[in-house]
Amino acid sequence: AQSVTQPDIHITVSEGASLELRCNYSYGATPYLFWYVQSPGQGLQLLLKYFSGDTLVQGIKGFEAEFKRSQSSFNLRKPSVHWSDAAEYFCAVGGSGGYNKLIFGAGTRLAVHP
């Protein structure tokens, strides 16, 4: 079955520290992978996506993610966190083809200490 696991429900980091949010997926075909961010009271915003090619993808707001097929992982990273990065982060998987819905993980809530 298709699924996405985000093992960390909450993460707290200090401003300026590095960040890594974990995502593991289960998908029977070639996956398309996404990271979204949701600020309180807001909809989801796409941070970055991976379809094929270079396994290290760059996104908006200084985020990057690395696709590791052997580990079925797509972890999100940022070298230096800003207070404005406090939000909830969702990993999602979809498939190639004309129609494939997105399957979302349960999310990781990030808190940033000054």
Added chain:
Amino acid sequence: EAEVAQSPRYKITEKSQAVAFWCDPISGHATLYWYRQILGQGPELLVQFQDESVVDDSQLPKDRFSAERLKGVDSTLKIQPAELGDSAMYLCASSIRQGSSYEQYFGPGTRLTVT
């Protein structure tokens, strides 16, 4: 910048009452999605439209939920009767066409509380 509009932003209703949510996608986007996001969980697709046709409603509780997109533009999601377990955020999203390779743009959501 074009955005997905949703209304109302918040709705409180009593169980057994009817409730409706409205979504206006980005102009020109053929595909429209309704998601339900229960607190502490990720969004789950309820229904997907391609123009005015339903493409996927496999997770829509059809005994109480209905969705329409009559002219292939804006859409309404209705719940009748509402149950306590329906309390959640209802998100609308749109994309220029269907397929995972096309970015989905999300609206701000409608937070429903059923008492």
